[in-house]
Amino acid sequence: MKLQELLKNTKPLAIVGDVDVDITGVNIDSRKVKSGHLFVAMKGTQVDGHQFIPKAIELGAKAVLCQDMPEAKAEGVTYVQVADTEDAAGKVATLFHGDPSRHLTLVGVTGTNGKTTIATLLYNMFRKMGHKCGLLSTVCNYIEDEAIPADHTTPDPIELNALLGRMVQAGCEYAFMECSSHAIAQKRISGLKFAGGIFTNLTRDHLDYHKTFENYRDAKKAFFDGLPKTAFAITNADDKNGMVMVQNTKATVKTYSIRQMADFRARIIEMHFAGMYLDVDGHEVGVQFIGKFNVSNLLAVYGAARMLGKAPEDILVTLSTLHSVSGRLEPVQSPDGYTAIVDYAHTPDALANVLSSIHEVLNGKGQIITVCGAGGNRDHGKRPIMAQEAVKQSDRVIITSDNPRFEDPQAIIDDMLAGLNKEQMKKVVAIVDRKEAIKTACMMAQKGDVILVAGKGHENYQEIKGVKHHFDDKEVLHEIFNA
Numbered sequence: 374m375k376l377q378e379l380l381k382n383t384k385p386l387a388i389v390g391d392v393d394v395d396i397t398g399v400n401i402d403s404r405k406v407k408s409g410h411l412f413v414a415m416k417g418t419q420v421d422g423h424q425f426i427p428k429a430i431e432l433g434a435k436a437v438l439c440q441d442m443p444e445a446k447a448e449g450v451t452y453v454q455v456a457d458t459e460d461a462a463g464k465v466a467t468l469f470h471g472d473p474s475r476h477l478t479l480v481g482v483t484g485t486n487g488k489t490t491i492a493t494l495l496y497n498m499f500r501k502m503g504h505k506c507g508l509l510s511t512v513c514n515y516i517e518d519e520a521i522p523a524d525h526t527t528p529d530p531i532e533l534n535a536l537l538g539r540m541v542q543a544g545c546e547y548a549f550m551e552c553s554s555h556a557i558a559q560k561r562i563s564g565l566k567f568a569g570g571i572f573t574n575l576t577r578d579h580l581d582y583h584k585t586f587e588n589y590r591d592a593k594k595a596f597f598d599g600l601p602k603t604a605f606a607i608t609n610a611d612d613k614n615g616m617v618m619v620q621n622t623k624a625t626v627k628t629y630s631i632r633q634m635a636d637f638r639a640r641i642i643e644m645h646f647a648g649m650y651l652d653v654d655g656h657e658v659g660v661q662f663i664g665k666f667n668v669s670n671l672l673a674v675y676g677a678a679r680m681l682g683k684a685p686e687d688i689l690v691t692l693s694t695l696h697s698v699s700g701r702l703e704p705v706q707s708p709d710g711y712t713a714i715v716d717y718a719h720t721p722d723a724l725a726n727v728l729s730s731i732h733e734v735l736n737g738k739g740q741i742i743t744v745c746g747a748g749g750n751r752d753h754g755k756r757p758i759m760a761q762e763a764v765k766q767s768d769r770v771i772i773t774s775d776n777p778r779f780e781d782p783q784a785i786i787d788d789m790l791a792g793l794n795k796e797q798m799k800k801v802v803a804i805v806d807r808k809e810a811i812k813t814a815c816m817m818a819q820k821g822d823v824i825l826v827a828g829k830g831h832e833n834y835q836e837i838k839g840v841k842h843h844f845d846d847k848e849v850l851h852e853i854f855n856a
């Protein structure tokens with residue numbers, strides 16, 4: 374593709390060299406550059422990509438998109454200066470991959486919790502309704518049946534557009550994706566055309582990156598600010614920031630709620646460990662999910678499907694056949710008559726919600742033993758609050774390691790324990806080794822009890838000092854139960 378074509382949606386401040394050159398690839402990482410590529414230099418959180426321009430040219434880059442025009446220029450290379458390479462990267466990448474979002478019905482989900490659940494359920498639902506679909510999510514990316522491992526919630530703009538391009542080639546009509554706050558702030562989704570956006574909720578997370586809650590909220594809001602007039606914006610009326618999210622959007626706003634008047638409403642009729650009976654917009658439906666927050670998630674799915682033109686009856690019939698997403702309130706039954714639940718709750722709010730969901734079902738008939746930790750090299754402030762939330766709603770708590778990353782596991786545990794007073798500490802033991810912690814919980818549990826293993830959900834690794842060691846909470850539980 375000609376460089377000139379690729380620059381169609383960007384406003385170059387200066388161009389040095391020929392724009393009538395063929396570009397065979399677009400890259401933001403010099404290490405991946407091949408002959409004929411366009412290298413986009415971005416100012417990152419760790420390094421300034423501009424310093425890799427010579428490296429990219431050495432590897433064959435024919436053109437460079439930059440924010441700062443380098444003094445020394447290589448012969449035969451075209452230099453294009455723009456005000457914001459982060460924004461330009463997505464716009465260029467999407468054109469290079471055939472502008473896929475304009476050939477798909479693309480729906481994005483943002484918010485602190487529930488993104489994976491909602492995006493995955495929409496993907497499962499629309500496939501069951503006979504459509505070809507793609508999914509971009511924390512757990513895994515999919516192009517129809519083909520699984521493509523995910524290392525981000527939202528891939529970088531190059532991979533993101535490449536994946537969307539492959540979805541179009543595979544004949545997909547719909548794509549459902551998670552839009553993380555990092556991805557929105559870093560403009561990974563720049564240049565994409567969304568048919569709709571969904572807001573789940575907003576609670577404390579990622580303050581290590583966004584610094585303040587307001588910045589974090591505004592990052593999420595920027596997604597709705599950027600939606601076109603043709604799109605829908607579905608928001609959670611039960612969340613304090615639900616209406617803030619959509620206050621400046623051009624999209625058609627719809628609300629969902631389990632507590633008040635809204636465009637899409639639901640209420641719980643009955644709940645047990647196998648599922649719930651709901652009233653959704655006046656229709657009764659049985660679903661294989663538990664927890665109030667899942668009613669909100671299901672409503673968001675229902676609302677989006679309605680906005681995408683599906684009939685209420687068809688949506689609800691399909692909804693009743695869907696089951697829990699990997700590592701989200703996923704039960705593992707012990708032979709001794711207690712239930713272990715693996716869940717990805719890794720924020721104070723998610724932990725509190727999961728525990729109250731378990732209480733709603735348990736109804737005082739058993740004890741709750743919680744095993745949880747907090748990730749290393751992430752928000753330190755959430756650690757003591759997570760410990761408090763765990764203690765508040767559990768009978769016993771085992772504080773352990775999550776992904777320590779580059780931090781000392783014991784130091785993370787100490788940060789968590791610092792949130793507890795003497796009285797609360799009586800319920801708590803700290804065991805650094807996660808497997809030992811899970812084993813200990815299993816030894817404590819009696820018939821009828823529930824063990825919540827929180828924080829890692831679907832993850833099949835534990836990241837220690839840059840190395841991912843195989844570790845899978847569900848597998849550990851099965852191992853213990855079969856021993």
Ligand SMILES: CC(=O)N[C@H]1[C@@H](OP(=O)(O)OP(=O)(O)OC[C@H]2O[C@@H](n3ccc(=O)[nH]c3=O)[C@H](O)[C@@H]2O)O[C@H](CO)[C@@H](O)[C@@H]1O[C@H](C)C(=O)N[C@@H](C)C(=O)N[C@H](CCC(=O)O)C(=O)O
Nearest residue numbers: 401402403415417418419420422425525526527529553555
């Ligand atoms: C903090 C953060 O989000 N960082 C992301 C960011 O990298 P960065 O700004 O730190 O990049 P950098 O290392 O400073 O490098 C700057 C530029 O130089 C380039 N470079 C670098 C080295 C080199 O040799 N050559 C070269 O060209 C890099 O490719 C980059 O373009 O941009 C990169 C490309 O998009 C991301 O891969 C990277 O994700 C890091 C690995 C990460 O861990 N991100 C997490 C926190 C994240 O994004 N999480 C969210 C989900 C969170 C949630 O909601 O739970 C996600 O969407 O996954």
Ligand SMILES: Nc1ncnc2c1ncn2[C@@H]1O[C@H](COP(=O)(O)OP(=O)(O)OP(=O)(O)O)[C@@H](O)[C@H]1O
Nearest residue numbers: 485486487488489490511666701716717718723727
């Ligand atoms: N609507 C919700 N409200 C509050 N908590 C939720 C909600 N949905 C899910 N959770 C909790 O949050 C955890 C993460 O859910 P999910 O993976 O769907 O969210 P996510 O937004 O994709 O998270 P991440 O940002 O880590 O990718 C679940 O394991 C559950 O504990």
Ligand SMILES: N[C@H](CCC[C@H](N)C(=O)O)C(=O)O
Nearest residue numbers: 719747748751775776828829
């Ligand atoms: N997407 C989130 C996932 C956190 C999961 C938890 N297990 C942890 O490692 O902290 C993050 O990267 O912050």
Ligand SMILES: [Mg+2]
Nearest residue numbers: 488489511526
């Ligand atoms: Mg997710």
